[in-house]
Amino acid sequence: MTIGVTLSATSRQLPIDATVRLAREARDAGLRSAWFGQSFSYDSPLLAAIVGREVPGLEVGTSAIPVFGRHPLLISSQAQTAQAATGGRYHLGIALGARHLVEEGFGIPYERPVALLREFLTALRPLLETGQADFHGELLTATTPLPAAVPDARPTVPLLVAAMGPQALRVSGELADGILPFLAGPRALAAHIVPAVTAAAEAAGRPAPRIVALVPGVVTADPDAVRETAAGALALYEGIPSYRRAIQLSGATRAADVAVIGDEEHVAAEVRRYRDAGATEVVFTATDLGGEADRHRTWKLLGELAQA
Structure with missing residues (x-):
């Protein structure tokens, strides 16, 4: 991956x-x-x-x-x-x-x-x-x-x-090489997003689409504080219908609930969940939520996972 x-x-x-x-x-x-x-x-x-x-x-x-x-x-x-x-x-x-x-x-x-x-x-x-x-x-x-x-x-x-909504996913599957879903957790990807865009690509005779999942996340020793920061930083997306739907389909009520925040073991496990849900690529966003030291920890872990 x-x-x-x-x-x-x-x-x-x-x-x-x-x-x-x-x-x-x-x-x-x-x-x-x-x-x-x-x-x-x-x-x-x-x-x-x-x-x-x-x-x-x-x-x-x-x-x-x-x-x-x-x-x-x-x-x-x-x-x-x-x-x-x-x-x-x-x-x-x-x-x-x-x-x-x-x-x-x-x-x-x-x-x-x-x-x-x-x-x-x-x-x-x-x-x-x-x-x-x-x-x-x-x-x-x-x-x-x-x-x-x-x-x-x-x-x-x-x-x-x-694309994350049904109509946009259908168009993307027919005409694009892949999608860039954001704030769509593994549950939303596996049950709704990946099947829809893949079916559209297959019907159009196109190759399997790339699923580049954009994931807000950070490795940190203080997940509670970082999650509180994330709640404020990501709240604006809760007012946008497409993101709100993706959050809800992910089994969450707030955008920050979809964020991957925790220690190395937790973040690595969540990356694997995205892979198992159909993501072909994972791109971490908002890795500066916890500060410079946490960003270094995050990038170190992600680099190790990428090499593995």
Whole structure:
């Protein structure tokens, strides 16, 4: 199983050098991938490209870019640039986004999200594979009127979707390479998410999808204090319907209840539960909840599990 971590760049001035140092630390600990969420303060494909170029051997990805306010032609250009910069180690994740962020941030109505996702993926996949598109949908148009460059030997950018709801899972299984579920525990993965996306992929004649489970978690000697911190840090997701549903399907009532917090033995056992539930990859998020010492312990354990 591939195991990775998310790296957050949250200061007002993007700390690129600090992020690169963290990425090197993650790689040296034995972790296989580093992922970057999209923010209003930095561009995640560009940051992934910089980190991937500076840290050889580490897979990098975005998790995930909302489709509202973006266009397949532009996302494809960003992704292919990152793929070229990293020598084929970039993974593109897209998402529906949250209604309040889309409508308040972009002033765009959050309407027909699954239909938009389907059209976005339909236009984006040929762009990533051939550099060309000729798509005329109901919600968007994506064409390449100028000749595209001949694709080189780089592998096609893997295309993942932060999908958890039934309709988004069906579209992702049909058109994407995998999914990026967040706050979906092993119970939700095994009983609802993995079967749905796998069945959709099989029906479309596509390979078994990647299941990249994003898991908030940390190794710590003080789980009660860290869990209290996690409750505040993750509470905002409880107001977003897709996350709330995933939390409930996981048998939890709060987002923090899905977080993996405890000693090395507990965290290792939970990683195995995700694997047994169908996750092909596990990416730990929020590993800084307990502070620097806990992050080091977490990355050390995850690196050992990745090597094993």
